[in-house]
Amino acid sequence: MSTVPAYALSDWGTSRFRLWLVDGNGQVLVEKRSEDGLDASRARGFAATLESHLAGLGAPADLPVVICGMAGSRQGWVEANYVPVPADLQAILSGTVKIETILRDVRIIPGLSQSGTAPNVMRGEETQLLGAILTKNLSNGIIAMPGTHSKWVELVDGRAKSFSTYLTGELYALLASQSILRHSIGEAAAFASPDHPQFTAALRLMFSGERMLGELFGIRAAMLLDNLPPVGAASRLSGLLIGAEIAAAKARQNGKVTLVASGAMAGLYGRALEVAGLDHDFVDADEAVRKGLFVAASGIWPSEGRSK
Amino acid sequence: MSTVPAYALSDWGTSRFRLWLVDGNGQVLVEKRSEDGLDASRARGFAATLESHLAGLGAPADLPVVICGMAGSRQGWVEANYVPVPADLQAILSGTVKIETILRDVRIIPGLSQSGTAPNVMRGEETQLLGAILTKNLSNGIIAMPGTHSKWVELVDGRAKSFSTYLTGELYALLASQSILRHSIGEAAAFASPDHPQFTAALRLMFSGERMLGELFGIRAAMLLDNLPPVGAASRLSGLLIGAEIAAAKARQNGKVTLVASGAMAGLYGRALEVAGLDHDFVDADEAVRKGLFVAASGIWPSEGRSK
Incomplete structure (x- = not known):
């Protein structure tokens, strides 16, 4: 790497693990994609899995890390409780959980939940959602995030009002x-x-x-x-x-x-x-999740980015 | 068995095999249920599988056998071509195929097919359908046959007009x-x-x-x-x-x-x-398929039933 990284960002799901080192402007310096999802990581240990991938990318020992996805579930590393809708997306940022058992500063972003007659949950997509909203400067409309479990979110006055899963x-x-x-x-x-x-x-x-x-x-x-x-x-x-x-x-x-x-x-x-x-606009899913993670990181550690 | 069997009846599907020996009135004398569906039987040979189950029930060597189900598919014993709807159900009886490679008289009942914009096929359910229609003396209405692949048939003036699969x-x-x-x-x-x-x-x-x-x-x-x-x-x-x-x-x-x-x-x-x-009536599925098979058998071999 020619530039010193400011943060490490990770989308850690059930079946896959993705890690990016970014500079103070959110530009990707290096990335790693692996099959070390929840099941693989639980056996080896979450801290060991993360450290090994960070080392592989040459990350400094004090580089802060922000994570979204199933790593924050009950079956994951540390549970990050759901934020209930209707929710301001800033609420998911202030609800991040710090891993207390290790020296490195690692935070996990909580998911969103919907109670009542149509119970629903998401983990990981809330970060993608945040990134998409910021990319397009959205306040109202529908955000569709297709995938294994597709999520459709209704955004009203900048808040996630309700969502469905397919x-x-x-x-x-x-x-x-x-x-x-x-x-x-x-x-x-x-x-x-x-x-x-x-x-x-x-x-x-x-x-x-x-x-x-x-x-x-x-x-x-x-x-x-x-x-x-x-x-x-x-x-x-x-x-x-x-x-x-x-x-x-x-x-x-x-x-x-x-x-x-x-x-x-x-x-x-x-x-x-x-x-x-249906009239529609388009945001790249990978860019959206990285943007959401970067906004979380720069909110938590505003002046600590190593390149600043 | 106290009574001499007239026919052997079999519903031979993808994952299961059922065999009944019945008297000249269609009364069940003995039955056998096994997991010898298509996949298991293909390896061992269809004739060998059938003969072994017949022997287990003490069936005479010249007892005629009528079969419905996936044994009549392309991946089965011998292909019995589909009869297209709209179809008189007597047509499936006259379309039975004789196994030519063995001494015993064994016939397979064809399935039903529907071409056009809603292509569909059934194998085995046509025999259950025939049994249900005869049991309730139906000419018009809907016959629902739930299962792995549920079939709904529309009966008009005694003929199967169309069907759907769920x-x-x-x-x-x-x-x-x-x-x-x-x-x-x-x-x-x-x-x-x-x-x-x-x-x-x-x-x-x-x-x-x-x-x-x-x-x-x-x-x-x-x-x-x-x-x-x-x-x-x-x-x-x-x-x-x-x-x-x-x-x-x-x-x-x-x-x-x-x-x-x-x-x-x-x-x-x-x-x-x-x-x-929805107003509905009820027919037992096992009884319906046996009734359809028995009607086929007594149509093919009217005077040959050994008890007659």
Whole structure:
């Protein structure tokens, strides 16, 4: 590294671990991505896992670290209690928890919770949400964060008012690799395409009010009767699930949608929002989470950044 | 056995194998249930598997056998082509395929297929359908056959006009045992209850037009925030999925529903149809498939029943 890092930022989830060293302006100096999610880290120890990755990036021993994600859950390193909605997002920053058992200054950002008739929780997405809001200077609207458990947040006067979770990504993985549909999709699971006519047709079906549960087996039947090829099957499954998600979210929440996504997900959801006729803007998911983490870090240690 | 059997009847599916020896009136003399479904039988050989189970029940070497289910699929013993809907159910009887490679007279009943914009297939349920129709002397209405892949058939003037498939049972098993919800349900997966308030509440939610995809994660959140216990979680998941199935079917097909189900499934779907306000009648699923198989057997070999 040519520049001395100011902070280390980490998004530490159930199945993956990401770490960035940034300068005092939030510019990324180096990054590390690994499979050291919660399960892997629990066995080895959270402190040992973090220190080993920090050492691998050449981080100084006194570099402060801010973490978001499942590392702050009951099954994680130290529990960072949820902040209930409606919530000012500054509240998640003042609710960070300090790890007391180590010398290095490490803080974990709390998640958001929603109680009442539609109980819900998030961990990690609240930081991405903060980053997206700051990037686009948003006060009102809908923020959609697709993924394993897609989150849709309603923002009112700069506060997170309510949110919903859709099991879209997890259901896609289970259906494509473990259900009867695995015979139709197989290795093509990663190749669902926003440009495939099956993707668009499935979206339109979901937006017309049909229920996804009654359309899934049709993928199998279309393979048996009409030789539907694997990429078509994957695109159709993706369209049915993303379509069901957007149809449900559209019925619940109104306003301009800011889509927070990266890579293939950005392409699929962008096209789906277009077919749904939903006006939307776009923020890169990786940049959003780093921005949220950096804002947290520079709020906690305003003058301690080593490059300042 | 005190009476000489007239026929052997078998429902041979992907994961299970059932065999009954019946007399000339269709009365069951002995039965065998095993896990010798398609995958297990392919390795050992279909003829060897069948003969071993027949021998175990003391069946004579010339006892004729009629089979329904996935044994007649491309991955099965011998392919019995689908009969397309709209179909007179007598057509499936005249479409049976004889196994030519063995001495014993063994016939496989074909499935039903639906082509066009809603491609669909069934194998095994067509025989259950035939049995249910004959049991209740039905000409018109809806026949619901819940299971791994639930089938809903519209019967018009005694013919199967169209049908739908819902992946309800398969999705329940995947979500309860392999998704994030496994932490909330665990061993309680088999104990979803039609009398649990979570079952009824979930049904009402689905009948109000909500989408299942946006409600699944709420089970996890309710455990974290409100200590929802495992049986409540299982009942809620069951209510969401069965509710989504019935809501979709209700929107598509009208008429009195005949529910073809056994055991726990009969209790859950019976209660769900009641909450949906759908008038329904009931046929035992095991009896229906045996009746369909027996009608096929006595049609193919009218005077050859050994007890006649």
